[in-house]
Amino acid sequence: MRVLSAATLLTAAVVLTACTAAASPTASSSSDASHGLTTVTAGKLTIATGQPAYSPWVIDDKPQSGEGFEAAVAYAVATKLGFAKKDVVWTRTTFDSAIAPGPKDFDLNIQQFTITDKRKQAVDFSSPYYTTAQAIVTTKSSPAASITTLAGLRSVKIGVATGTTTYTLLQKVVGGSNIQVFNSNDDAVLALKSGQVDAIATDLPTAFYLADAEVKNGVVSGQFSDSSGGDQFGFVLPKGSPNTAKVSAAVDAITKDGELAAITKKWLSTTVNVPDFN
Missing domain, CATH: 3.40.190.10 (Periplasmic binding protein-like II)
Known part of the structure; x- marks a missing residue:
């Protein structure tokens, strides 16, 4: 009877473990070995922005076009992360919900989020991609x-x-x-x-x-060309995201190679005809 009871308990334990694993809430994200990221959808990079998204940050409320300062920055970062343009998926969120605590349905969010210590308690931020002039x-x-x-x-x-x-x-x-x-x-x-x-x-x-x-x-x-003391904008990521360091590295890379400066000049100066006072 003791042997039978032990076997029965072992079987029950295995079943219970399996049921527990199946019932545990799984993150909506999935590991993407080809890019070294953990993303909402395997093989895709889901980027959120506002609804609507305004010019010159996004032109004609169409971030998928890559037109506008933040749309262009998003695609430049996606490229550094190894994603082709066709593998970038856009979604929309409100500003407040993006920086609120809790799970997110995006990998990155870009809509002029100023980096602050208070917000860092609820979400992660990338390196800054813009300092307000x-x-x-x-x-x-x-x-x-x-x-x-x-x-x-x-x-x-x-x-x-x-x-x-x-x-x-x-x-x-x-x-x-x-x-x-x-x-x-x-x-x-x-x-x-x-x-x-x-x-x-x-x-x-x-x-x-x-x-x-x-x-x-x-x-x-x-x-004004002097941006000292200006607020810094960063990508928002879910709190504790395993991708934060990689996204920051991508932002740093486009900063270092001059691509970010070219995007800034095009969309926040030349296109909208806002020259620097000299």
């Missing part, structure tokens, strides 16, 4: 619209939000009594609309938004 927003009819030099900016009234990196930079490279300080970007925008100032200064991503959505006949007339 500061820029000038004005209207097509403003005297500020045609100014191309730092010296020229001293001849117009510029609004800026207090306590921002933009304000610090503006004081450094422009200075002068023509700078008017406001409590927020919203207040500065109102001052521009009312004619109290000729232009406003803010970070480049915000400048694109304001010129497109908030300021009638708005234009981003130029950007």
